[in-house]
Amino acid sequence: MSTRLARGCPRHLGLPIRWFCVLMATLIAMKTYMLFAVRATLWALALLYSTLATPEARAAAPRLNVLFIATDDLNCSLGCYGHPLAKTPNLDRLAREGVRFDRAYCQFPLCSPSRTSLMTGLRPDTTQVFNLKKHFRSVLPDVVTLPQMFKNNGYFAARVGKIYHYGVPGDIGTSGLDDPPSWDKVINPRGRDKDEENKLINHTPKRGLGSSLSFLAAEGMDEEQTDGIGVTETIKLIETYKDRPFFLGMGFYRPHCPYVAPKKYFDLYPLEKIKVPAVDSSEPNRVPPLALGSTKPWPWFGVSESQAREAIQAYYASISFVDAQVGRLLETLERLKLRDRTVIVFWSDNGYHLGDHGLFKKQSTFENSARVPLIFAGPGVKAAGQTCARPVEFVDIYPTLADLCGLKPPANLAGVSLRPLLENPEARWERPAYTQVDRGGTPGHSVRTERWRYIEWGNGNDGAQLYDYQTDPNEERNLVGDPKYAGVVAEMKALVKKNWPADSYSNQAGNKPGKKAAKN
Numbered sequence: 001m002s003t004r005l006a007r008g009c010p011r012h013l014g015l016p017i018r019w020f021c022v023l024m025a026t027l028i029a030m031k032t033y034m035l036f037a038v039r040a041t042l043w044a045l046a047l048l049y050s051t052l053a054t055p056e057a058r059a060a061a062p063r064l065n066v067l068f069i070a071t072d073d074l075n076c077s078l079g080c081y082g083h084p085l086a087k088t089p090n091l092d093r094l095a096r097e098g099v100r101f102d103r104a105y106c107q108f109p110l111c112s113p114s115r116t117s118l119m120t121g122l123r124p125d126t127t128q129v130f131n132l133k134k135h136f137r138s139v140l141p142d143v144v145t146l147p148q149m150f151k152n153n154g155y156f157a158a159r160v161g162k163i164y165h166y167g168v169p170g171d172i173g174t175s176g177l178d179d180p181p182s183w184d185k186v187i188n189p190r191g192r193d194k195d196e197e198n199k200l201i202n203h204t205p206k207r208g209l210g211s212s213l214s215f216l217a218a219e220g221m222d223e224e225q226t227d228g229i230g231v232t233e234t235i236k237l238i239e240t241y242k243d244r245p246f247f248l249g250m251g252f253y254r255p256h257c258p259y260v261a262p263k264k265y266f267d268l269y270p271l272e273k274i275k276v277p278a279v280d281s282s283e284p285n286r287v288p289p290l291a292l293g294s295t296k297p298w299p300w301f302g303v304s305e306s307q308a309r310e311a312i313q314a315y316y317a318s319i320s321f322v323d324a325q326v327g328r329l330l331e332t333l334e335r336l337k338l339r340d341r342t343v344i345v346f347w348s349d350n351g352y353h354l355g356d357h358g359l360f361k362k363q364s365t366f367e368n369s370a371r372v373p374l375i376f377a378g379p380g381v382k383a384a385g386q387t388c389a390r391p392v393e394f395v396d397i398y399p400t401l402a403d404l405c406g407l408k409p410p411a412n413l414a415g416v417s418l419r420p421l422l423e424n425p426e427a428r429w430e431r432p433a434y435t436q437v438d439r440g441g442t443p444g445h446s447v448r449t450e451r452w453r454y455i456e457w458g459n460g461n462d463g464a465q466l467y468d469y470q471t472d473p474n475e476e477r478n479l480v481g482d483p484k485y486a487g488v489v490a491e492m493k494a495l496v497k498k499n500w501p502a503d504s505y506s507n508q509a510g511n512k513p514g515k516k517a518a519k520n
């Protein structure tokens, strides 16, 4: 083009002007070629990006971290949940800085079924994990777990301690029933609590340590305990990977029994202040036998009131110890200025009875076993400082974290994102919460709405329960046989049927928990 333009320059003009024409023509041509080159490069880059980057990765910039804090067997005995004795300043602060769910329920109040459901985002009837032995990969080999989804999207995904199932205390220091495809890195802490099991006081010597009422007011520092070591390791991971998007799971072993914590935490709970709920000896007349079948012998595994009081003191001490370790994690995020780009979720795999209904521990469908603490904090949690009373489920955690971090979760998840409630805790919410247990192959299916809980044993063949929490928060009156509530029962029955169609009832057959299942 420049030659043509130069040729077009009249020959009668002087040589300087002709040279000027040639120069201008060359510059115009260069600009045209440069524009073309720039456009071509941009087009090629766009093509490359659209080919290589997944839709999830494109939507996720700038990417947020996830600090995923799991506790074992922690019920809602926390200051932020209104407990009169609990000393939990760090979790109380997290709740003030986030949204605390007041009616959060696990899908199955037993370690492995609960954790499997949460980590896959699928209900126990889909994972087929109803006990402590089966691994979900044997049923769902290609399932993409929550951390695996983050890992697949370029995150550094790591676990410290118990995220999937572990026998406690037997498997401490091992990988337990882990899922290697979920992680880039795993750390299995082991502390002096494991080495000092011979010092434990055990009020239930006939039971294995994993299901005992046993405890120790330990000598030494927090950082010598398994959970203290775990948090030290998690802090190191945060420091190392602070510039990468990370999904870090810190899985506490406490307050799962044996209730071991440094002595100073026991001092926070003078024995005379600990209250043990009175046993109502007429309760077995009001509920189906399977309803109280998680604590044998009933009540309280046969321990005395003073022994029960000591166990509860140790349980509370373990909670305050865990709280102090959570404080160390929060301080680390603050020191590294990561709080504004880190979503924090705090949860426990199941609730816990502390003498109420004559029960200890979990595996019941009463409120204290099915209800769990759940706190979300960080980016996207717009209603920080508020409490949500809507019933929510553990299967909602997977889609919520995906949503908050801009990732696309698998299409078949059982739950939904809680984002609407993190923005407005009073948002309209029609979903109830489902919790189930197993009694030697007989299912206990329960549904919880904001006001009611209905429980059905063995498809209704082994009895049912209905409680009105508006008038009976301690579940003292089983209303299921009262004609006045026939309408409510019919409504609740329909919800149970919706979640557990009759043909799914046989799912639990052949998954009998066996002797070991009762221990964790």
Ligand SMILES: [Ca+2]
Residues within 6 Å of the ligand: 072, 073, 110, 111, 256, 349, 350, 520
């Ligand atoms: Ca547990």
